[in-house]
Amino acid sequence: MNKICTLITFLTLGLGASAFAQFPTGGGRPQPETTAIPGTVDNSARGNGKISGTLIDSVSKQPVEFASISLVEIKTNQPVDGTTTDDKGKFTIKNIADGDYKLLISFIGYKGKQIPNITIGHRTNLELDNVVLVPDVVQLDAVTVTGQTELIEERVDRLVYNAEKDIASRGGDATEVMRKVPMLSVDLDGNVSLRGSSNVKVLINNKPSTILATSVADALKQIPADMIKSVEVITSPSAKYDAEGTAGIINIITKKNTLQGATLNFDTGVGNRGANLGLRGSYRTGKMGFNLGGFGRIGYNVIGKGENIQEGTKNGIPFSVRQSTDSRNNYSFGSYNLGWDYDITDKSFITASVRYGTRNSKNTQGISTRNSFGNTPATTSFRDVNVKDLSGTVDVNVDYTRQLKKPQQEFSILTQFSRNNRTNNFDADLFDSATSSTLLGQEGNRNGSFNQESTVQLDYTSPIKKNQLIEFGGKGIFREVNSDFTYYSNVTQPRQANSLDYGQNVAATYLSYTYSTKNKYTFKVGSRYEYTTIDATQGEGKLAIPNYGNLVPSVNISKTLKGGRTIKLAYNRRLQRPGIQFLNPNINASNPQNITVGNPNLSPELTDQFEASTSWFKKSVYLNMSVFGRNTNNSIESVRTTDERGVITTSYGNIGQKQNYGMNLFGNVTLFSIWQLGGGFDGYYAYLSNNSSNAALGTSNSGVVVSGRVFTNLTFKNGWGFQGFGFMRGRDVQLQGTQTGFRMYSLGVKKDFSNKRGSVGLGMENFLQKSFRQETILKTPTFTQTNVNNLYNRGFRVNFSYKLGKMSFDDQQPRRRRKSVNNDDLKGDGGGDNNGAQQAAPAAGGGRPQGGNK
Structure with missing residues (x-):
């Protein structure tokens, strides 16, 4: 802990001093000799002139x-004065004194422009109309893909899926949106993976949340699809991001409004398996703005049937276990947020927000079991199980940002407090058969837990000369995890109660440097150092988990070629700390033949990743192809063992090695200005090996995994729209077996009202068949397990939305870049990109390096 305090103190003093140091003036890319970025602005002489355009x-x-x-x-x-353009490209400079002037216009990704010989007299009002900027061949940030509604965009360090253009997902949740994002794969339970790895960090509006520590799949269900603006995928994060996230970072950007005026949006939908209701309002006047939002989603009539067969030998004697299950699941999700921002001056502003989310899931399951062991007569049993999984999360952010004298020169202090409280209990009634009404006994489990994080972060960004950018900063994360669990049973001796107290502190510092050359190369290199201390106890005993430090380098190189083609090469190192669901030692035995338990002694995993990609776009056609290789040591994976009764225990371990090698191909085309077609293919070879000395665990597995998606989007006159989507994934390779593939498809139709204030639509999912069948086969030296699940997810829903009020942009209050804390450092938790909100509405054809959060 002393090391962390020393490091944080050093960073605070060092950054505070350097934030106000003088740097040479200049933009972020090569500019013509006549183009200068203003250093100081003299506002002493004011007049009545005005220039706009x-x-x-x-x-x-x-x-x-x-x-x-x-x-x-x-x-x-x-x-003598200056400004920036708003989201519509407009700018206005007022109160200009009489005299002769020139306008200098600059932006990374464009050639500088000069408008000379402007004479301002008494009450001159000069309107320049459309001023055309020509894209430069050197780009530090973005390449925007042309095509109808720009559904997919490729940028230097990420790929962006503009979900607000998707009409088929309306009324659904974030899980349905994520299935359509290139390079991502979402299974039938809602678990997200990127290029074959589930070690993905997910952020919501650039912010982490402890709710993601509980379950990313459940957290995604809390976000209505209607509220998602875009999804950003970063496969090779630079040093300014937390070192966590083996496969990469995903940032979900929700719709926000920071303009002047007041609005109220109403969204609702109802279907055969769920319903949703959302309200979102905003109000802004002058320098102050408020955002208030709330939404809820309920699920009902969610049923499932399954069969599980386990066969093996114990001490040379064969055993078998056959189970059939029949389940009913009801759930409700809700999220409520209040945001506030205030422009202290033209160069500094403060933002604050409070968010509360709740998740309640109640599952009832009937489990029929038949056990046989050697020549012993088979036994049967039946249990009714009720599972309650309830949680509430609060996130509080307070952030301050000061823009310094030069464009892109910025200093910020960001803070966050986040806490998730969770209750995960089950109660079971035991019977001797499915037809018996005689109660044999009861047993259950009580598990209360919380995950709490406090974060302080300092960032500084500044251009150096005309074609370079430097970013550096520091961060401290103070994390506390607690899990208390008890058991009861009047059938057998219950397990002993226990607890886990897990304290983890992370201190980090980073340096990132971007350089662009005249021959169309862009280099972004950096390094990040993170030191982690752990203080953990289980029950009365202290866990001997050592502290550790990691140096994480990253290199990104891009080259712009003629004909709209770009080539990129990247290398980075990532580390992954285990999240609470991997650490929690609570034994969940709601199904006594298949129990799960966490492992608090897990170590972090370390990954090296290489990536090469190329993209090409011309007029309405866009193509992107990438190849990658990833090697992970100490990979955290599920490990299953069995005992003499045939009970399978699933836990987690640092297996020896995991390797993925593959490619991604994606493209789209716009026809007749109204019809967009697109699709993609993902394929990779996976190899997993366990270096355990235990013969029952020492195993390896390998194979090829493929997936693909297609979509079509039609926009007609009078507000009509149509969209179709299909996704298919082949067999998945796991350490101890395989899981069969699955497919998903959907259709959507929408009609906008003539006043453009609302719409009504119909969505359909998997409507051609009653259910999906999914099979998982596990093989170890001591047992095999075949599990078959039938998922009933055919759905229909009607959606309605309407907007009240109107927002307009006040050119006297320029839009600020909002920044926030980003903790993306736990396996099984969420993570993402700090710059997503700033880039959610990018300038077409170009951009600038963002001073993101670390």
Whole structure:
């Protein structure tokens, strides 16, 4: 702990001093000699003149936002005022004194532009209309894909799926949206993987949440699809991001509004398996803004049937266990948030937010079991199990950002407090057969837990000269996890109560450097160091888990070629700490033949990843292909063992090694300006090996995993729209077996009202068949297990949305880049990209490096 305090103190003092140090003036890319970025602005002489205009991309004809506009007095050649363009590319400079001026326009990804010989007299009002910017061949941030509604965008460090263009997912949740994102795969339980790895960090609006520590799959169900603006996938994060996330980072951006005025959105939907209701309002006046949102989703009529067969030998004697299950699941999710922001000055602002989320799941299951062991007569039993999984999460953020004298020069202090309380209990009634009404006894489990995090973060970003950018900062995460569990039984001797107290603190510092050359290369290199201390006890005994430090380098190189083609190469090292669901030593025996238990002695896993990709776009056609290789040591995987009764225990261990090698291919095309077609293919070879000295665990497995998706989108006159989607994944390779593939498909139709304030639509999923059958086969030296699940997920729903109020942009209050804390450092928890909200509405054809959060 002393090391952490020392490091945090050093970072605080060092960053605080350097934040206000003077750097050479300059933009973030090579500029013409006549283009200067203003250093200081002299506001002493004010008048009544006004200049306004709109910046337009010469290729896409779309507005350019966040561009820098400098007003320079010709006589002194000194900047006297300046501004940036808004989300519509508009800018306005007011109160200009009489005189002769020139306008200097600059933005990374575009050639600098100068508008000379501007004379301002008494009450001059000069409207420049559309000012055209030409994209530069050197780009530090973004390449926006052309095509109808820009459903898919590729940027230097990420791929963006614009979910707000998806009409088929309306009324659904984030799980359905994630299935459509290139490179992602979502199984039937809602678990997300990227390029064959489930070690993905997920963020919501650039922010972590302890709710993700409980279950990413359940957390995604709490986010209505209607509220998602875009999903960003970062496969090769730079040093400014937390070192966590073996496969990469996913950032879910929800719809937000920071303009002037007031609005209220109403969204609802009802179907045969669920219903949702959402309200979202915002109000902004002058320098202050408020956002208030709330939504809920309930699921009903969610049924399932399954069969589980286990066969093996114990001490040379064969055994078998056959189970059949019949389940009913009801759930409710809700989320409520209040946000506030205030512009202290033109260069500094503060934001704060409070979010509360709740998740309640109640499952009833009938389990019929038949056991046989050697020549002993077979026995049968039946149990009615009721499972309650309830949780509540609160997130509080307070952030301060100060923009310094130069564009892109910025210092910020970000803080966050997050806590998740969870109750996970089960109660079981035991009978001697499925037809018997005689109660033999009862047993159950009580498990209360919490996961709490406090975070302090300091970041500094500044351009160096004209084609370079430097970013550095520090971060401290103070995490506390607790799990208390008890058992009861009047049939057998219950297990002893126990507890886990797990304290984990992380101190980090990083340095990232971006450099662009005149011959169209961009280099982004950096390194991050993280030191982790752990103080953990289980019951009365202290766990001997050592502290550890990790140096995490990253290199990203891109090259822009003629004809709209880009080539990228990347290398990074990632580490993955275990999350609470892997650590929790509570024994969940709701099904006594298949129990699960965590492992608090897990170590972090370390991954090296290489990636190469190329993209090509011309007019309405876009193609992207990437290849990758990933090697993980100490990979955290599920490990299953069996005892003399045939009971299978699933726990987690640091297996020897996991390797993935594969490729991703994606493309789309727009036809006749109204019809968009797209699809993709993902394939990789997986190899997993366990170096355990236990012969029952020492195993390996390998194989090829493929998946693909197709979609079509039609936009007609009078507000009509149609969309179809299909996804299929082949057999999945696991350490101790395989899981059969599955497929999903959906259709959606929408009609916008003539006043553009609302819409009504119909969505259908998996409507051609009653259920899906999924089979999982596990093989070890001592047993085999075949599990068959029938999932009834055919669904229909009607959606309705309406908006009240109107927002408009006040050009006297320029939009700020909102920043927030991002903890993306636990396996099984969420993670993502800190810059997503800033880039959710990118300038077409270009961008700038973001001073993201670390």
